[in-house]
Structures are given as structure tokens and as C-alpha cells.
Amino acid sequence: MPDISPRGLTRLAFGGDYNPEQWPESVWQEDVRLMREAGVTMVSVGIFSWALLEPAPGEYDFGWLDRVIDLLHDHGIRVDLGTPTVVPPVWFYRAHPEALPVTAEGVRYEFGSRGAICHSNADYRAAAAAITTALAERYGDHPALAMWHVHNEYGVPVSACYCDSCAAHFRRWLADTYGTVDAVNEAWGTAFWGQRYTGFEQINPPRATPTVGNPGQALDYRRFADATVRENFRAERDLLHRLSPGVPVTTNFMTALSQCDSMDYWAWGREVDLVTNDHYLITDGRRTHVNLAMAADLTRSVAGGAPWLLLEHSTSGVNWQPRNPAKAPGEMARNSLAHVARGSEGAMFFQWRQSRRGAEKFHSAMLPHGGTDTRVWREVVELGASIDTLSALGGTRTEADVAMLWDWQSWWAQNLAWRPSEDHDPRERADSFYEALYDHHLTVDFAHPEADLSAYPLVVVPALYLMTQAAGDNLRRYAENGGTLVVSYFSGIVDEHDAVHEGACPGVLRDVLGLTVEEFSPLLKDERVRLTAPDGPALTGDVWSEFVVPRGAETVWTYADGLTAGRPAVTRHRTGRGTAWYVSTRLDAQGLDAVLARAAGDAGIAPRADLPRDVEVVRRSGTSGTYLFAVNHTAGDTEVPLDTPGTELLTGERAAGRLAVPAGAVRVVRLDG
Known part of the structure; x- marks a missing residue:
């Protein structure tokens, strides 16, 4: 995708959501003064302001927004201007109550939150187009305008509606996608349980049923819902492109796998001019910085490797x-700065001034309730100075070592009802494999299963239950041409319609892995199996095991107990010039480390034993040079090796040989040459 930056922003972005409508106008002057003190370069405005901008149908009040944008412009602060289509006003819902979404159980939501939208509703689409047009006509060429921010976090909190309007829209989508109702019957396998349709008018959304419904129908409805929301984004984007040419258009993603599973971000990444992302730490006792790195790598990958924006x-x-x-x-x-290391062109926050009222009044902000005499404010000012110091690296790209395959549609399919074990969680496997690669100090690109993988010496497939024939062929070619592949269990099982591939499992991966799976043997809760190897450590698996039959693959680890005792557990297959590994159980961190270390050796990736645990070393490079980030997430001072000398940008000191990184600190070296 093209590398498109916010218009007129010559430094890295630093700022946040600015909601001046929550405050008396007398506060605004103080806001911009403090923004200047903090080094703010851009703020997001107007995202939730529809009710103020259009207090009655077709009656607009732009006076307050004029004054806000002009004030920001006068103080040199760029504007990311929102279209407020995530929060239609109450007058709209009173006139069009059918625009409120309906759950699969038939319950219609009420007004009073955010994102309560039936995206198939024609009245909503017309009203969204009208407010977007009015904003674009008024501000499309304003000198403060850096980019357009459409809607807010599509898919959160409502990703699908099941009303009658959606049912009619779904039928049209099916007709466009499949052509005939017979093709739908074939794709969904409606011969099972007597579900065959004879006309599109008979098909409804997958509403609540007495027992599990048709999985093909449920999967297609996820696709339909995602496509419908994307239609609405494109409608606003195209209006903005026409009325405000040259200004990039975005919408904020939530790529962290734990935060939004309803959007196919591979498809969404192709629609925006600049990929942007929202990320919040999930405080669940795990190493939150690993999830942060994963979300940043995934966002960069959705952007096609181009710079993106937090x-x-x-x-x-x-x-x-x-x-x-x-x-x-x-x-x-x-x-x-860890986000910046992994490709972000700055760091933005929700929000600028902490709210006194409303649902998010206890959410932190750049300017806290306590004002400027607070630790948070002092850290904000310090960070603003650091971000400004790093502006020269804008436009550079993060260098990756390996690739991990991920597909949101496979995740949707895997999470449908009646799978062999509810304990198998594809997101958990992705998290765990990523964490193992992170602990090997490898920077990860994520890739779609059908993407070109030739640039990567190692490709990891942690959980891809759904895999097309094209994807299977892609992985076979990758390994035959010299790549090293690592595949985890229950991958390659079904096609794009959730139909099991013909022949033995693992379907389209049989040939590249050199094996078949006679039977899945999920483990009971808290049950474990031991794995042994003649030349490796004993490993432990849980959740899953399989009856694996090698058909060219060599056995590296064997099940030592359980139903599968004596059978292969981890295999290695030489195919063409490459190698394909298969892991048939859920390994713990020690086990993943052992297998990935062997696979990395096959791939020619040297171990990084010289780097401490929880210290990230990431590179960005481009026409302005090469920048090495060292991020120390530990409580102790450390050093990292520096092959090339350079200048540490945050302190201005020269660095050579070893780079000192204090506890909890970040160092950024612009390497010589």
C-alpha cells in the first residue's frame, strides 16, 4: 500500500483525542497553551460530536468547531478531523428506531451508549453521508487539516446486526457472492440436517436456534457483517476523497488479537490511506509488553510493512x-517508544484532558484530573520532547527476521461451535508462538497465508484451522524453495466454507509436512502428555494430541504416554531445498523454545544469547539512516551489543561496542554509515 503521511505534519505525531465540547470555552486557551508545553503536534477532534454539529435534522452548528480548529491552527497543531458517525444523535434514533441493532436472540439495543448501529440501515447510511459531506465541504481545505478520521473503532462494541434489514441485505450479498442458491447449499453443506434452501428468500441470518446452527452460514455471516461495515467506511472515504482531495483518510483499527476479532484487517488495510491502530494493555498477569510488541508487528504487517500510526x-x-x-x-x-520501534510514526493517546463526567472519567489522559503537578503530566512532557527528537526517523521501515501466518477468517471459523476441544484457542497459540519468537529476539512480520513468503527464512503457522488450497500450495512452494516452516496442530483442516478437505488431515498441508493424521485425540482438562527424544530434552504437552502417521517425515519427539504413546509428536520433513516441522500437541513455553531453536537452526538464524530476556532490540531503516532501538522492560540496568557505532538520540551521547540501557529505559541509536 502507498506510504501516505498526515498532511503538513513534518514531525512525528504526538497528541491525543481532544474533546473540547466537554469543557467550557474558557478552558480551550489553557488547553492549547499546555499542548504547546507538552510538544503536541496533532490532535483528533470531533469523533463523538454529531449531536452538537447537527442538533436537528439538516441543521448544522459549526461555530464552536470553527473556533476550535482555528485555535489549534494558530498554535501550530495539526488536526485529525473525525466524522462522528459512530454516535448518531438521539433525534435520529427517535425518527428511525429500526437503525438500532438487533442481537441474534432478537433483542433490539437502546440509545445511550456508542456504536449502536445497524450498518445495513438505509436511513443511517444517508444520515452518515450527509454529515460527512457537510464536514468535508466546510473543512476539506482548512490549513490545519492533516487527515480525516472516519467513525471510531469499527466493530466495537457491535459488529453484527440480525434485524430484517440485515436479513434482506444478507440475501443480496449471498446472491452476489454465490450466484445461485444451489451454490449456497453446496458451500454450507445443507444436505446435513435437512437444511436445504430452494430460494434466497428463505435464508435468514444465523439467529438463535435450539442447538448449534449451520457453521458455513455462521462463517459467511461474519464475512457479510465485516463487508457491510467496510461498505460504510468506503462510502465516507470516497466522499472525503472527492470533496477534500489530497488529505489522507483513515479509521482506527484495534489489531490486538485480544481486543477485536470481528474485522478482517487484511481486507481493511487495503482500504485506508494510512493504517492507524488503538492499543491498550490487557492486565491479566502476563507480560503485557509482549502483547504490545505483537500488536505493533501485526499493525505494521496490515500496513504492508509501511509506517503506521498509533x-x-x-x-x-x-x-x-x-x-x-x-x-x-x-x-x-x-x-x-516500543510502538515507534515497530513502525509507528508517533504516539497518540485517548485522551488529552481527563473527563469529569461520562463512562470514561476514570480513564487516564495526558492532562489528568490533578493537572500539571502530577507524575503523568511530567512524563507526558518528557515523552513529547523524546518523540520530537526522533522525528528524523519518519518514513523508515522496521526490519523483520521471521514471519507468522495469521488469518482473521480462520479465527472466525475456529471459534464456531462444536470443535474437538473447547480448550484449543487459536489466539492463545498465536500469543504463545509469538512470545517464543520474541524471547529468541526475533522481530516478526505477520502475513496472510497466501502472501509471498520468499523473503523470510522461517515461517511459523501457530493456528490456521481454515486454509484454502491456494494457501496450502503457497506453503509447499515456500518450503520446497528453501524455506523453513513450523506448523502447529489443527491447521489446514477445512476450506473457505468450513468443509473438511478431502482425504486425510491435515488437508492441504499433508504433502509439505510429509504425514497424515489418522485421528485427533484432545486431552481432558488438566491431562498432560510427555514427549521424549533421543537427542533432545523431554517436553510436556496438554490440551491436544494426535495419531500421526509419517509419510516421509522423520520423528523428532515421540509421545511417551497417553493414548498416543509411541507415536510421533513432533516431526521434521525435508522437502525440496527446505524443511517443514509439525507440532501435534500444545507445548508449553519450554517446549516451544526447544522446537523453534531447532527450526531456527534449519533456517540459518543465529541465536541471540547475548541479549537479556525482556530487552527488545529492533531496527528501523530508510533513506535517513538506520536506527537501533533497545527497549529494556526489566528492573535492572543492562547492555546490548552494538556492531556499528552511532549516536544515541535521546541523550546525544556516542555509543560503540556496548550500549548501556538503564532499567525501564529506551535508547535509540542512529548508526553511522
């Missing part, structure tokens, strides 16, 4: 988890 994260605690701890001193800067 459009929201938090200065400290959030307010929507069961427990919302504050960030430790220095953690905000470390989190922010």
Missing part, C-alpha cells in the same frame, strides 16, 4: 477492565 493508547490506567492498575513510572514512555 492513534490511541493510555498514559496510565484504563477504566474498562475488572482491575485497572496505573502504569509504573517510565512505563508510558517505554510503551510509546
